[in-house]
Amino acid sequence: MLRPLVIAPSILASDFAKLGEEVRAIDRAGADWVHLDVMDGHFVPNISFGPDVIKAMRPHSQKVFDTHLMIAPCDPYLEAFAKAGSDIITVHAEAGPHLHRSLQAIRALGKKAGVSLNPATPASAIEHVIDLLDLVLVMSVNPGFGGQKFIASALDKIRNVRALAAGRPIDIEVDGGVTAENAADIVAAGANALVAGSAVFKGGTEAAYQANISAIRQAGAGARGEAA
Template sequence: MDKLLCPSMMCADFSNLKKDTQELDQAGVDIFHMDIMDGRFVPNFGMGLQDFELVRSVTDKPLDVHLMIQEPSKYVEKFADLGADIIYIHPEADQQAARTLAMIQQKGKKAGIAINPGTSVETILDLLFLVDYVMVMTVNPGFAGQQYLAYTDSKIEKLVGLSKIHHFKVMVDGAISPEKVAQLSKNGVTGFVLGTSALFGKAGTYQEILTELRKY
C-alpha cells in the first residue's frame, strides 16, 4: 500500500503560509494535517480558523483536522462545513466519543481518533469499528520538536493487527524522522505526519524530500 505523507502545517512558514501550501501541493503531499489546540486539552494553542480557511482555499488535496481540544463535538460541524475531509478527535477529551464519531460520518467526512502516548489500545477497542483512521501520538501532543517515544511501538503493532479486522488506516504523529518512516512503513503503518524531523527546515526542496521518503 502506498504511504500517505501528511505535512504538519503547524510547522510551516506562517509568514508565507499560502506559498508553502502551494509548494507542498505541487510536491505531491497526500493530506494536509491541521492541528487545532485550545490551551486546555494540551498546554498550547495551535492553528486558527483563518489558517485552516487559507490552506483550504489554496489546495484541493484532502485536509485533516486534529482537534486537540476539550469537547470536540462542539467544533465538528464548523470544520466539516469549512471543508475538512478527515476529522480526528481525542477520546480522552470526549465523554461521548462514539456519538461524536457518528456525527463526523453523518457530515460525510472520514472519522478518526488520535490517542495520546499514555492511552492504551484496550480503552479504545469499542471505537475501532466506527473509525476510518487511528492516529497514534508518538510524542505528548501540543509542541513540535519533541523526542519520539519508543514505548509507543508496541501500541502501533497492536493497532496494525486490529486494522486488518476493522479496516482503518494506522497513522503516526510526532518526531517522525526518515528512519521512522522506513521502520514503521515496514511494520504496516500507512500514514505519516511530517514536521521538523523529516520535512520542514531540511535541505532540499519539498519535492526532493518527499520523493526520498516514498522510497522507504
C-alpha cells in the same frame, strides 16, 4: 490489502506568515495529505489555529485536509471544521466522555472519522468504536509542540492497532518525531500514513520539501517492498 502509503506534512512546522504559499509548495512537492494540528491551549499546552484559518488554506490545495483536533470539548466545533473544508476529522480518545457520539457526529457531517491516542493511552481505547473509524492516529510524542523526539514504545502500539483493525479499511497514522531515518520501522510496524513537520519543512524551499518528502516516502515504501 495494504492501505496506500501517505505522507502528510504538518502545517504546524511551516512559515505561518505565508500559509497559502506553504500549502501550495507541499502540494507540488508531493504531499498526499495536508495535516492540520488544531490546539486549544487547554487540552494541550499550545494554541495553533481554528476553522477560519483552515477555510483560508482550503483554496490552495485539492489534497486531503487531515484535521487533528487537540481540543476539549470537541463536539461543539465539529461542524465548523467540517464546513471549513476538512476531509478527515480526528478527535482524541481522551478529550471527552462520549467518543462514540463524537465519531457519529463526524460521520453525520459527511467526513471521515479518526481517533487519536496519546502516548499513555492503550490501543484498547478504540476497541468499542472500531466500526466507526476511518483512521487511527498514534501519537509518538506528547501532543502540543513540534520538533520532539519519537517515543519508541509507539511501535508496539502501532502493532496493536493494526491487530485491532483486522483488515478493515482503516488508515493507521503516526504523528511525532517521524523522519526518513525511522519511517521504515514505523511502516513495518503497520502504519501507512506518516505525519512529518520539521522533517518536511526543514530547508524552507519547495525543492527541499520535495527532497524531504521523497526521502520519507522511499524509506516507507522500502519497508513495504514497494518502489517509491
